[in-house]
Amino acid sequence: MTDILLIAAQRPGLAVLTDAVGALxxxxxxxxxxxxxxxxxxRAALERTGCDALHQLPRGFHGRSSVVRREAERRGPGExxxxxxxxxxxxxxxxREARLLVALDADAVYTVWRLARRHRAAGAVHGLAPAVQAMRTGAAASGAGRLRRTLPSPALLAGDLRRAVRRLPGTLVRAATVRRIMRHPAGARAWRTAVALPGLPAxxxxxxxxxxxxGMTWAGRPGGxxxxxxxxARRTAAPELRAALLRxxxxxxxxxxxxxxxxxxxxTAWxxxxxxxxxxxxRVEAATALHHALPLAFHRSVHIDQLTSPLAEDPAAYTRRLRDCRTFQAVTGTARGRAQQAAPPPADRPVRLxxxxxxxxxxxxxxxxxxxxxxDVELRFLDVxxxxxxxxxxxxxxxxIADRLDARTWYREHTEKHLRPYLDWADTVFVDWCTGPVAMLTTIDPGTTRIVVRLHSYEAFTQWPLLADFSRVDExxxxxAHVRDLCTAYVPQLAGPSAPRMRLMHNAADLSSFERPKSPDARFTLGLVGLVQIAKDPLWALDVLDRVRAHDERYRLLLVxxxxxxxxxGAxxxxxxxxxxxxxxxxxxGAVERRGQTDDVPAALTDIGVILSSSVREGCHLAVLEGAASGAVPVVRDWPFAAGGVNGARTVYPEEWVVPDPxxxxxxILRLTSDVDRWQAAGAAAAKHALSTWDWSVVWKDFDAALLRGGQLS
Amino acid sequence: MLASRTMPAPSDGPGRGRRHLLHVAIGFPPAAKSSTYRLRETANQMCAAGWDVTVVTIARESWELESGIDPSLLDGVDPRVRIVELPLRRADLETDIRRFPEARAADPVGWVKKWRARNQESFPEPVFGGWRPALERAVLALHRARPVDLTLVTCTPYVTLSAAWTLWQQHRVPYAVDFRDGWSVDVVRSRTAFGPDSPEGRWERKVLDEALSLWVVNDPIAEHYRTRYPHLADRVTVVRNGYDADSTPDVTGRGAAKAPLTFGYLGMLSSTAGEWRALLDAWRLARSTEPLLADARFEVRGHSGFGADRGGGPKVELLRRYEDAGVHFGGPVHKAEVAGVYARWDALVLLVLGGRYMTSGKVYEYAAAGLPIVSAHAVDHDASRVLAGHPLWTGACGLDRDGLAAAFAHAARLAVASGPAERLAAQAHARRYARSALLAAGARDLTARMDRTPLLAGGHTP
Structure with a gap:
């Protein structure tokens, strides 16, 4: 019996399918x-075609990682x-069972092609008539034993691959990378050795x-x-190929x-x-090389999804090789400026924001x-x-990047076309998050429109601030402050003459709604609000919990x-x-309770007597502001990403809130919650500080100054 | 390269003193293409006219990807003809996915688009342009092995023109072009296909200027070329396709047909799905209105689809949807079986593309089958000129549903009313289109033109 697997991206013609299935x-x-x-x-019609089984392939990427989803967006339908x-x-x-893999349409070809690389014994054809012909000529009817007969054993590969690999024909080498072999540690190790042989032709x-x-990825060995x-790569001399392999x-x-x-x-290679x-x-290829280098240097696996970051530890050292690169200098040094200064706010009509x-x-x-x-404001909102x-x-x-190198003008022209109408309308553009849109926006001269950009914290660990032309940003x-310190340490334009005016601006938070009575158990309840990122490091909060529970088991942790x-x-x-x-x-x-996501944080905070910030990295931890405003006692980890600098958690909050370790x-915690009065007093003081410093009733004036009054305080 | 499959000339040839014709005929038997009969007969008739014929075509396996092969076609090739098969293959029709580079697997349609663009860098023909270097090398090698006296290229593909041109340029070997449906005339849309300054236009002009003769399949196409290139008017020769005698059924003893009647279509399914739908709707209507057709059957035979779609595709799906109306799709028919298929049918359906510039090869065979013919094509169509006066033809009415339904009914009535006399009369009407006679005339004309060109004939350039 020969197993044939038909793969279809689109619904096939049923009559032709029925004929072919019958013939097979x-x-x-x-x-x-x-x-x-x-x-x-x-289903009913397809069952009538005579297929022995119908299998539904995943129709979307539900449950798949964002990495895969993003990858998919860049790919065509076949991939x-x-x-x-x-x-x-x-x-x-x-x-695995199939002896013949058949793509029924163009979009299924790539899947068959990939499968065929892993299953060397199976035939792989596009179309039903070729499938029938393959059966007729016996190309697909070789039986299940063929795979075993054509593959070298893992033992052979592990034993003497150094010599064997030179003799193996290409097809056999590909056959020897199937999952069954790669799952075997010896097989994988042998391959690692083989490809690094000194004398192997390039x-x-x-x-x-x-x-x-x-094969190793397929076998679940990404590290291998x-x-x-x-x-x-280390044995490859050609720079392009070496860089590609390293990437x-x-x-x-x-x-x-x-x-x-x-x-x-x-x-370094790129x-x-x-x-x-x-x-x-x-310049075009130079742009391509830098386009490969920057996302690697700022990959989230290094800076965002970790508890440490070499950029945060020493931004100057980490970015030295970048700053030594002439292409990088040309790109990040692009400061084209603006033909006219931003116009003062209009006096005779509302400000267009x-x-x-x-x-x-x-x-x-x-x-x-x-x-x-x-x-006095005419507001428009644009979500790019x-x-x-x-x-x-x-x-x-x-x-x-190509635009900054003057390698291509297409980007500038298209940005003009699509963004200029917005710039022509607005007196002020306020861009929240210093990411791609800022790089896009500053590609063109903003005319007399005032450009204000807000950089939180996340962006400081991305490449995007490097690609912004800050000579076209007003503020x-x-x-x-510690985020500013980090950015000015590695973004050349922010330390140079074309730097825009830089200002600290608290997040906009309506803290008054958090003033609510605490529940009776709140004094012994630590709270961590928000733990969706690794940077929130909830394990640190558990370390704290362990320590306070060692003194008193009434302490518990609420995770919101x-x-x-x-x-x-993977991280x-x-x-x-x-x-x-x-x-x-x-x-x-019963020491930890999970509340899950909630839209009513003020209500959740009524049960929390101590608000924790366990993060390794924050700009200004909004949950702490809200917790403090609710009367919870703030306990803030000295965020390690900023702990070594002049500014950090200790300059964002009153110093006594900040602690170095669990x-x-x-x-x-034990000191301030030891009795009700002390806890309430500490909570009240925290609330007073929060409301007088960060509440919108205080902060809005800064926003008005930045967005409506050309940066001038009233 | 040439050694891939060469049928050696028999021991009695090449004859001393016989001139050497190089016939670049891609589609030569055993390719089961519609043009293959003309190509075969051309080689046979040139052989009969005193030429040693070497045919250049592509490897027979390559036709498996396209219209298939029919080994029975080789039976009719003059044994003196030498066939050289080049290992060329249409990459766009490849179905073995293991042969695909990753870029093609990831985007099969986009890859073919780029492949077509690349082909045009060699010669302005998207599918075949890339064959130019191989063809040129092959004909030069053949000329070195035995000097060629005359090259006859047949199009399509048009890239064969480059082979003739190379031999002319390098060795002054005269050449003729069997243009069949022409190049600068779009026979499907009845208009000019490209202008004189396009790459195609420049190639056509350049090659035709030096050609000894230019064959086309009908008068309207000949007129197009005589108008476009007045200085070539006397070189333009109409060599119609005609029919093969061995494909016509013996009707001498065949009486009137009896219900249930069987209508038949034989040929490539080259018309569009929309045209097929119009025809099938008319058939359904005719079946419901004409009692003679109430339980009639309509058999469709021929090739459908190329590459991954061969044997299938939307047209076959469409035909299968009309099974309740007695429509049956039976796939291709080997040449040796054609007469037998016609003998089983009671009437024929001629669905062909195009208009006044289009004849189709099938119309001659239909005309000679001695059966009633329903025409599903434009009124102003060259097939109408071929069939005019045919006693069992129902006339052309385009693809109008009611008109076609009436034509089906008319054909049904003719089928049940026709005896041997009517059938023989129909065959007699077609007799002037016997392929062997038409191509023999063409071969004689071409030979005579060579004879009238003494400076070139036999004058080999080393």
Whole structure:
């Protein structure tokens, strides 16, 4: 019996399918259909075609990580189908059994192509007539034993691959990278050794390494894949190929959750390549090389999804190789300025204010409501993510770099076309988050429109501030001094003559609604609000909890908000696993309660007597402001990302709120909650400070000055 | 390259003193293409006219991706004809996914688009342009092995023009072009296909200027070329396709048909799905209105689809949806079986594309089958000129549903009323289109033109 797997992205013609299935079954085949279209719409008709089984492939990316979703967005329909199908265990099992893989339409071809690389014994054809012909000629009827007969054993590979690999024909080498072998530690190790052989011809090394790495990834060994590519890269002399292999190694390493081992070498290689190409006058290729280097240097796996960041530890040292790169200097030094200064606010009509963001208006609600009600303001709101063309321009990373190098003018022209009408209308543009839209916006001269940008904290760990032309920004608002310090330490324009005016501006928060009576148990309830990112480091909060419970088991921890999704990244998966392991006994003991996501934070805070900030990195932790305003005693970790600098948590909050470690945190908690009066007094003092410093009733004047009065205080 | 599959000339040839014709005929048997009969007969007739014929085509396996092969077609090839098969293959029709580079697997449509663009860098023909270097090398090698006296290229594909041109440029080997449906005339849309300054236009002009003769399949196309290139008017020769005698059924003893009647279509399914739908709707209407057709059957035979779609595609799906109306799709028919298929049918359906510039090869075979013919094509169509006066033809009315339904009813009545006499009369009407005679005349004309060109004939350039 020959197993045939038909794969269809679109609903096939049923008559032709019925004929072909009949012809295949006449020749003794078992025919299964895996469909990416909705099987249920046509199930009865498809069953009448005679297929022995129908399998529904995933129709979307539900439950998949954002990395995969983003990857899918960049791919065509064929590759998207593969990204969905490869995740389907049952489908992979069907593919393993198949002796003939058949793509029924163009969008299914890539999936068959990929499967065929893993299942070397199976035939792979496009179309039903070729499938019938393959059966007729016996190309597909070789039986299940063929795979075993054609593959070298793992033992052979492990034993003497150094010599064997030179003799193996290409097809056999590819066959030897199938999952069954790569799952075996010896098989994977042998491949790592083989691709790093000193004498291996260059034309073999990269294809071999890529093939082996793909097999290891397929077999669930991303670390092995990364090492394999890294080993091959280190033996590769050609700069382009070496850089490409290093980059592939870095990306292959991401699922492990640790910073990629090849990252530093990859960044250096691409920067070197960029400068070489720039020296050759090839600005387009120089842009491409920098386009590869920057996302690696600022990859979230290094700075966002970790509890430490080399950028935060020493921004000057970390970015030195970038700043030494001439291409980088040319890009980040692009300060084209503006032909005219921003016009003063109009006296005879309302100020036209355009508030712009890119899919994240979390910190804008109060601002928008405030200006929507003001008679002296005409407000417009633009979410770039909702505007197809602008969204595309805002994430056109390569084009932005190419523009800065004057390698292409397309980007400037399109930005003019789509953004100019907004600039012509607005007196002031307020861009929240210093990411792609700022790089896009500053590509063109804003005319007389005043440009105000707010940088929170997250962006400081991305490449985007480097791609903004700050000579076209009038005012840059930071939510905290330590974020400003970090940015000015590595963004050349912010330390140079073209730097805009920089101002600290508290987040807009309506804290008055948090003043509510506490519940009786609140004194012994620590609270952590928001733990969706690794940076919130809830494990630190558990360390604090352990210490206070060692003194008094009445202390408990309330977690408000969903924890990080394990699908976000390998690091998130690892952290979440460790968190769950710690939480399980504590929850059983009643020491930890999870409340999940809530829209009513003021109500949740009535049960919290001590508000924690356990984060490693924050701009200004809004949950702490809200907790303090509610009368909870703030206990703030000295955020490690900023702890070594002049500014940090200690300059954002009153110094006594801030503690260096869990022991000090426990000591502060035990001291201030030891009796009701002391706890209430400390909470009242915190509330008073919060309301007098950060409440909107205080902060709005700063916003008015920045957005309506040309930066002048009244 | 040339050694891939070369049928050696038989021991009695090449004859001393016989001139050497290089016939670049991609689509030569065993390719089961509609043009293959003309190509075969051309080679045979040139052989009969005293030429040693070497045919250049592509490997037979390549046709598996397209219209398939029919080994029975080789039976009718003059054994003196030498066939050289080049290992060329249409990459766009490849269905073995293991042969795909990753870029193609990821975007099959986009890859083919780029492949077509690349092909045009060699020669202005999207699908075949990339064959130019291989063709040129092949004909030069063949000329070196045995000097060529005359090159006859047949289009499509038009890239064969480059082979003739190369031999002319490098060795002054005269050439003729069997243009069949022409190039600068769009026979489907009845208009000019491209202007004189386009890459195609420049190639056509350049090659035709030096051609010894230019064959086309009908008078309107000949007129197009005589008008476009007045200085070539005397070189333009109409060589119609005609029919093969062995494809016509013996009707001498065949009496009137009896219900249930069987109508038939034989040929490539090259008309559009919309045209097929119009025809099938008319058939359904005719079946519901004409008692003679109440339980009639309509058999469709021929190739459908290329590459991954071969044997299938939307037109086959459409045909299958009309099964309740007695429509049956039966796939292709080998050449040797054609006469037998016609013998089982009671009437024929001629669905062809185009208009006044289009004839189709099938119309001659239909005309010679001695059966009633329903015409589903434009009124002003060259097929109408071929069929004019045919005693069992119902006339052309375009694709009007009511008109076609009436034509089906008319054909049904003719089928049940026709005896041997009517059928023989119909065959007699078609006899002037016997392919062997038409191509023999063409071969004689071409040979005579060579004879009238003494400076070139036999004058090999080393």
């Amino acid at each position: 079954k006449e020749r003794g085949a078992t025919v299964r259909l895996a469909a990416a279209f909705d099987l249920d719409e046509d 998207q189908l593969w990204l969905r199908a490869a995740h389907d265990r049952a489908f992979r099992a069907l593919a 034309r073999w090394r990269a294809p071999l390494a890529r093939s082996a790495a793909e 894949a990364a090492l394999t590519l890294l080993g091959a 592939e190694s870095a990306f292959a390493d991401l699922p492990t959750g640790r910073p990629p081992r090849a990252l530093d070498e990859a960044v 920067l070197g390549l960029a400068d070489r190409r720039l020296a050759d006058g090839d 355009l508030v712009l963001t890119n899919g994240n208006a979390n910190f804008l609600g109060l601002v928008l409501r405030h200006y929507a009600d003001r008679p 993510a909702e505007h197809k063309e602008l969204a595309r321009l805002a994430r056109s990373h390569w084009r932005i 840059l608002l930071f939510v905290a 908000g969903d924890p990080m999704s394990p699908l976000t990244s 998130a998966r690892n952290y979440r696993a460790a968190l769950e392991e710690r939480l399980a006994p504590l929850e059983r003991a 022991d000090a945190a426990a000591e502060r």
